[in-house]
Amino acid sequence: MEDRIRTTITDGVADVRLVRSDKMNALDDAMFMALLETGEKLKSDSAVRAVVISGEGRAFCAGLDMSNFGRMASSESAPAKESSVTGRLAPRTHGIANRAQYAALVWRDIPVPVIAAVHGVAFGGGFQVALGADMRFVAPGTRFSVMEIKWGLVPDMAGMFLMKGLAREDIIRDLTYTGRIFEADDALAYGFATRLCNDPYAEALSVAREIADKSPSAIRAAKRILNDAPDNDAAAILLAESVEQDKLMGGAHQKEAIMANLEKRRPNFGG
Structure with missing residues (x-):
């Protein structure tokens, strides 16, 4: 796995780097x-309090490897092995998703905030992986594309679902039907970029460290509310706020947050 992704964890921040830079x-x-x-x-690591995902080299992720398209065109079947994510896609392997979809959705299921630091290009599947993060910090000049239509395909790594939570439907249709490349400024205007940064990796790490200094219980509760409350269901969202707040009030992490603020010191939330 380390020839594709390397992860280091420091002071509660998981630094996830895609390292296939030659491709x-x-x-x-x-x-x-x-x-x-x-x-x-990362989902099961209780010591992790924030995650940064980025790509080494010239790009965040250029999308599906070109050799996969060659195999599709020649009708070669994918290797018949349990680890493969290629092949038939309809069977559900991860709850409501298949393996390829869950490669993007898993970042939503990690119980702490995930920041994607994006530079170079984020095309096709790479764009969809970035969409799975809670936030996307983007370098000026970064290019994006919902590129699947170029290859006679549709977005199939949860892109349709994830885009709907961020951009207007007519914009999603435009990008999906045309596959046109759009720039970082457009991504910000559309709602796909959270902020533009000259050094998105450094800024993402800085924000992740800031989050890691907040109450872990409150951060996880906030992500649960944002993940689970149905869109436009006011009653469900209001109830979720109240249920989570009941759990937090008077707890050890909340008491430490109060004392740290009153004593003007860095909080110590323990392991």
Whole structure:
């Protein structure tokens, strides 16, 4: 897995780096599996308080490896092995998703905030992986594309679902039907970029460290509310706020947050 993704954890911040830089971090089967394995490990690591995902080299992720398209065109079947994410896609392997979809959705299931630091290009599947993060910090000049239509395909890594939570439907249709490349400024205007940064990796790490200094219980509760409350269901969202707040009030992390503020010191939330 380390020839595709390397992860280091320091002071509660998981630094996840796509390291297939010679291929602009393109998604081959090994990269898909590395994304899944990394995400699954982080989901269960209670010491992790924030995650940054980025790509080494010239790009965040250039999308599906070109060799996969060659195999499709020649009608070659994918290797028949349990670890493969290629092949038939309709069977559900991860709850409501298949393996390829979960390579993007797993970042939503990690119970702490995930920041994607995006530079170079984020095309096709790479764009969809970035969409799975809570936030996207983007370098000026970064290019994006919902590129699947170029290859006679539709977005199939949860892109349709994830885009709907961020941009207007007519914009999503425009980008999906045309596959046109759009720039960082457009991504910000559309709602796909959270902020533009000259050094998105450094800024993402800085924000992740800031989050890691907040109450872990409150951060996880906030992500649960944002993930789980149905859109436009005011009653469900209001109830979720109240249920989570009841759990937090008077707890050890909340008391420490209060004392740290009153004593003007850095909080110590323990392991």
